[in-house]
Amino acid sequence: MQVVVGIDTGTQSTKVLCYDAETKQVLLTVSASHELESREDGTREQEAVWYLDAIRSCFAQIDPKIKEQVVAIGVSAQQHGFVPVGKDGEVLAPVKLWCDTSTKAQCDELTQKLGGEDRVFELLGNQILPGYTLSKILHLKQHRGEAYEKLAHILLPHDYINFYLTGVYSAEAGDASGTAFFDVMNKAWSREVLQAVDDGRDLYSMLPPITKAGQPAGSVQPSTAKELGIPEGIPVSCGAGDNMAGAIGTGCVGKGDLTMSMGTSGTLFGYSDTCITDRKGRLAAFCSSTGGYLPLLCTMNCTITTESVRQLFGYDVKELDRLASKAPIGCEGVTMLPFFNGERVPNLPHGKGVIAGLDMGNMKVENIARAALESSIYAMKGGLDAFGELGFIPKRIILTGGGAKSAIWRQIACDVMQLPVSVPKVGESAAFGAALQALWTLSGGSIVDLASEHVRFDDAKGCEPDKEAGTLYAKAYQRYQSYVEAMTPLFQ
Ligand SMILES: Nc1ncnc2c1ncn2[C@@H]1O[C@H](COP(=O)(O)OP(=O)(O)O)[C@@H](O)[C@H]1O
Ligand SMILES: O=C(CO)[C@@H](O)[C@H](O)COP(=O)(O)O
Structure with missing residues (x-):
């Protein structure tokens, strides 16, 4: 046995996956859920200690005989969260998350101070958006002054978990690129952007060094090894944001590969050897x-949408799928704008969910159920168009995330995008990707070869696009876009 472990701390839960690289078998996956503090002003926060508690609870569920054989660990976590840490490693305030929309004012203030959107784009290759980490630091300064005074280390969730495992402060380019203080063109922290938060304090010196991909962040320290029941001194890979880990776990590591993740958020990402920036944001x-x-x-609303609708009607996910399958494509004109959690693309942090186009004939739960599934895919369709405009032409989409378990949702994604869909055998792609990254740290060599050796696809779940359905979805998508345009001024 050669056991590598992947930890994935998502929004809803932490999952720990043990993979035997010799037999290419997932030995087990265990999970523990997290709470989420939500407030009406868009606040979405968690306590960093919940992540460590969830990790401890997951490891307690694993057979000690497997744990003894672990040879390396990799960590993936939800991107963008800000973990403010003091000089002795203590966490100073709750972690503001990727889905926290309460810092729009700070984003506007910082963008203006830096000289406007074009200048920000030149410095970072990205915009400053509420989901990203930067505005959360200014928010701490303005609203939690005492904690800000003690700030000594600026970490992301996966950096913090790596610190728990190794005792070392580290970061890596994938997750760092979601902070809005990382210059992606040069793969370096941006001193100028951090000075806009506070020119009286050296925030730059609070950032961990960037570990090169494929290199270890450190090794498991004795106290953590004892707590979790794993060997001390084994390597911990540099780790990743959950989408970056999901890219590894779905084999999206070579030029032109594209993955769509249907989790709490909806993401569509592709691998490229060169930096791709999108001025349209x-x-x-x-x-x-x-x-x-x-x-x-x-997008901030993928399974958020289906969860909101199924909870409203008191259904489980299977019942929602069953009802959706009874409605026709386009839901007889019922159109949902799934901005239940605000939205990032389009940039509408104060956006709200909308169910439009209802009349006495089409107001059926079947149509509303289907509109939830369709709308969260329409929300990602603009991403595919953007990839195309920027010269990135994929041959297929690899689907992952909790939503990819639904057969009807997979076919909707395939028909809306008009691309073949493949589904990996291991569904927990971020945890699996973290485990494969750990294996890469041990073995060295090419990550492309390693992924093609270990990532397998489930032929029974793959789908081919249907042209006729594609024409119907194209019409419904146009209607969706018209509603987005019409509603946008109300959300600004
Ligand atoms: N069979 C299914 N059909 C539709 N949705 C599903 C199904 N199984 C799970 N889900 C959805 O997947 C979500 C969890 O997805 P996951 O990718 O694990 O989330 P995250 O990583 O964002 O925490 C659940 O909240 C649920 O809504
Ligand atoms: O903000 C983003 C990506 O930019 C999100 O994708 C987060 O990384 C959270 O992911 P999930 O909990 O949905 O996996």
Whole structure:
């Protein structure tokens, strides 16, 4: 046995996956859920200690005989969250998350101070958006002054978990690229952008060094080894944001590969050897955690949409799928704008969910159920168009995330995007990707070869696009776009 472990701390839960690289079998996956603090002003926060508690709880569920054989660990976590840490490693305030929309004012203030959107784009290759980390630091300064005074280390969730495992402060380019203080063209922290938050304090010196992809962030320290029941001194790979880890776990590591993740958020990302920036702001210019780039579209409402609708009617996911399958494509004109959690693309942090186009004939739960599934895919369709405009032409889409378990949703994605869909055998792609990154740290060599050796696809779940359905979806998508345009002024 050669056991590598992937930890994925998502929004809803932490998952730990043990993979035997010799037999190419996932031995087990365990999980523990997290709470989420939500407030009406768009605040979405978690306590960093919940992540460590969830990790401890996951490891407690694993057979000690497997744990003894672990040879390396990799960590993936939700991107963008700000973990403010003091000089002795103590966490100073709750973690503001990727889906926190309460910092729009700070984003506007910082963008203006830096000279406007064009200048920001020149400095970073990205915009300053509420989901990203930068505005959360200014928010801490303005609203939690005491914690800000003690700030000594600026970490992302996966950096913090790596610190727990190794005792070392580290970062890597993939997750760093989602901070809005990382210059993606030069793969370096931006001193100028951080000075806009506070020119009286050296925030730059609070950033961890960037570990090169494929290199370890450190090794498991004795106290953590004892707590988790794993060998001390084993390597911990540099780690990744969850989308970057998901790219590894779905084999999206070579030129032209494209993955769509249907999780709490909806993401569409492709691998590129060169930096791809999108001045129109649909694709974020992120780096991969394998040494290249990962342009990415993120919507804040994918399974958020289906969860909101199914909870409203008291259904489970299977019942929602069953009802949706009874409605025709386009839901007889019922159109949903799935901005239940605000939205990032389009940049509408104060956006709201809308169900439009209802009349006495089409107001059926079947249509509303289907509109939830369709709309979260329409929200990602603009990303595919952006990839095309920027010269990135994929041959297929690899689907992952909790939503990819739904057969009807997979076919909707395939028909809306008009691309063949492949589904990896291991569904927990971020945890699996983190485990494969750990294996890469041990073995060295090419990540492309390693992914093609270990990432397998489930032929039974793959789908081919239907042209006729594509024509119907294209019409419904146009209607969706018209509603987005019409509603946008109300959300600004
Ligand atoms: N069979 C299914 N059909 C539709 N949605 C599903 C199904 N199984 C799980 N899900 C959705 O997947 C979500 C979890 O997705 P996941 O990718 O694990 O989330 P995250 O990583 O964002 O925490 C659940 O909240 C649920 O809405
Ligand atoms: O903000 C983004 C990407 O930019 C999100 O994709 C987060 O990384 C959270 O992911 P999930 O919890 O949905 O996996």
